[in-house]
Amino acid sequence: MSISPDSTNQRRRLPGSDAPAQAPSGRGLPRHLLGKLATTPTHPAITVGETLLLPLLAVVLGLAFAPQDPLLTQAAFPWPWLVPVVLALRYGPLAGLGGASVLLACWLGLNVGHWDVFPQLYFLGGLILVMLVGEFSSLWQARARRAETLQLYLDQRLEHLVRQHYLLRLSHDQLEQELIARPMSMRDALKELNQAGQDAHGAGPTPQQLLRVLSQFCQLECAAIHPVRDARPQAQPAAILGACDGLKADDPLVQQALRTGQLCHINQAVSAQQDTLYLVAAPLVDLAGDMYGLLVVRDMPFFALQQESLQTMQLLLCYYTDSLSMQRLAQPIVSQVADCPPRFAFELQRLAHMHRETQVPSVVVALEFRPQALKQDLPEQIMRLRRELDEVWPIEGPERQVLAVLMPLGTSGTAEGYVRRLEAWMQHRSQQSLAEAGIFTHVLPLDGAAPLRTVERLRAIAHA
Structure with a gap:
């Protein structure tokens, strides 16, 4: 008997994880190109550089096309003022005022000895326009940040509710079969994890306790949990089950799990004609996307490597990482x-x-x-x-x-x-x-x- 590629490749995704296991190799223009062009850089040096260089570029173009009036103070439309307006829209009123100051300095430098003909209305109108645009930009940037924060919070709560709902649904749908075929039910597994956290005085279950529950519920025989720091799994395991002889970090299944942030199993590596040492590799990722560790399974019964076991394994890992995140953030108050x-x-x-x-x-x-x-x-x-x-x-x-x-x-x-x-x-x-x-x-x-x-x-x- 062999594992069916069709049945295994079309495994059900976990709630909240709509991305495929492997990112497709995109052809043509990258997605969200316009969004990337409109993204405001976060480094202050880039902002200061654009504030200084873009107005100077406008003055240079003015010298090239209208050397007698590079700032177009007598033209039908003051085109150089578009640069401070764009800076105010992009970065706020301070950047717009900085660009306007550069234009003012350029006019003073180009008209030495003729300051008595200073175009007051030209600069006054430009400054009023820049201030209005900058105020508009600041207002909507604050609203956008507030909306993004609200959306992030609601997305996390929704994903948590979806996970809890799926746990409940899986527990009820599979209760009779699990009681017969497995030594414990999903409810017992979650109860044991919670009890382990309470026994540890609120510190949460340890990786070894998690691995013991996984071995009982998912029938693991040889597995290990390795800590992950800076997106790199550590060679020394935090918990071990059976005779595991270290982590092979360059294993294709391990690299695929770290790259996608999702549970990966051997059929994916076999379908890609890659040799792997492990049957399952699953990262421990919480709701915020932080990776705590990596579970690698080297040996488990053949009939246990099926859809329900893989889904149950991922749900238990999600439950464990969510509890770690919760305990860490709640510790200052609980202590x-x-x-x-x-x-x-x-x-x-x-x-x-x-x-x-x-x-x-x-x-x-x-x-x-x-x-x-x-x-x-x-x-x-x-x-x-x-x-x-x-x-x-x-x-x-x-x-x-x-x-x-x-x-x-x-x-x-x-x-x-x-x-x-x-x-x-x-x-x-x-x-x-x-x-x-x-x-x-x-x-x-x-x-x-x-x-x-x-x-x-x-x-x-x-x-x-």
Whole structure:
């Protein structure tokens, strides 16, 4: 029996990874050529060089075509002013003013002894035009940066939700077959990974624990996880299973996995008529695109090398790398407030960073439950009413309980709408207001400078 190329080559892609395994060799003009030409360089020297050289080039062209009036101060249209206008559109008002200053210096240098005929309206109109264009450019550059930041955040949340949904779907669809053919289910594997992270005091599961779960669930016999630094896998493995004798970094399957950032298996190398030492090579990449390590599988049962095992292997690796990213970002808060959930701290840190960079607001609604509300189990019922994007943190106090609801990209209006919805739900449920039922609301705008201060304020409400 042999592996079918048709069935293996057409493997299902993971959620959020629409790119093919190998980048096609493009023919003709490269894609997004106009976008690359319009991209603003980030190095300051390039900006300064363009600000100085482009106006000088305009003056040189003016000397070539109109030596008696190189700046075209008497022409029907002041063509040299197009250069400061373009600079203001591209870099903002400061670059436009710099280009205008070069034109002014050139006029003064070309008209030594004739400064009494200075074209005031010519330069005044040009400066007004440059300032208007520069202000327009600054406004839309700020809007573009804000939109890109929002889109990046929403894309990451969407990819995380797609992965979670696919995990749930795979677990339910394959539950009966997995219980028969495999020693553990997907839910058991994820539970073991989470338990390993809790046993490590919030540091997350180790690579060896991940490899043990993969060996049980995907039937690996000889495999290793190698750390990746600067896009290069290290020779010393972080975890090893079986008799693996080091990493062959120039292996075509390893190079393909590092290049594409996706799981690659032997049938891809065989179809390309390349010899490889490994059966599977899979990079450990999180939602932000950071690569933590590389899993190489040298030996596994023949019947285990099939579509479902490869997909399950990739999903477990994604789950592991996402947990590493979350633990790393949430660590400053979790180390100070041990009972704060890592996911809540992770989202708090991410949204605080977004607030610092783009001033996009977020808000935390703290619902304070008095004893009469706790007797009716209202916290559990209200927790089911949260939005999909919201993160919740139930905080136990000596005499009360606080349910902190973190609302990404929300304002005070969002919090008011949420409170009104709870008021309507409470009126429909028991003909009472929130205050009469023993629920009091606190709205805390997210402070981008110190998210830890928001956590301390939440705990202060619970322990008041």
